[in-house]
Amino acid sequence: MSMIPMDFSSVLEAFSQPVTIEDTTGSYVDGVWVEEEGTERTISAIVLAMKPEELELFAEGNASAGGITLTTDETLYFTDINADGTEQRQSYVLYNGYRFRVIGTGFMQPNTLHNIYSCVRYFL
Numbered sequence: 001m002s003m004i005p006m007d008f009s010s011v012l013e014a015f016s017q018p019v020t021i022e023d024t025t026g027s028y029v030d031g032v033w034v035e036e037e038g039t040e041r042t043i044s045a046i047v048l049a050m051k052p053e054e055l056e057l058f059a060e061g062n063a064s065a066g067g068i069t070l071t072t073d074e075t076l077y078f079t080d081i082n083a084d085g086t087e088q089r090q091s092y093v094l095y096n097g098y099r100f101r102v103i104g105t106g107f108m109q110p111n112t113l114h115n116i117y118s119c120v121r122y123f124l
Contacts, residue, residue: 012114016072019072021091028079069119070117071116074115
């Protein structure tokens with residue numbers, strides 16, 4: 001039996017808003033993220049607040065008083081601390097005066113044709 005992915009294009013079109021993304025490159029050096037200056041782009045996404053229960057699941061250092069999820073057709077990037085010394089890409093969401101670090105995806109592929117990302121409020 002083959003599965004047909006869910007297509008929420010009409011929902012995305014109706015509820016999306018422009019969101020600024022900053023993409024950077026960098027690597028983990030001795031467990032510390034070192035990045036270079038990034039580039040900005042604007043994507044279209046649905047922005048929702050994270051549930052408080054979801055925020056409590058993140059490791060210390062990523063914990064925050066705020067988090068959002070983005071549903072979009074675009075690709076965002078998040079780093080893997082286990083890839084020590086390997087150059088990686090990291091996306092940040094600039095939204096309502098705050099900066100959110102993209103920390104993962106909902107792994108909705110191939111169930112849907114869209115991407116869902118988790119983001120926590122981030123300070124430099």
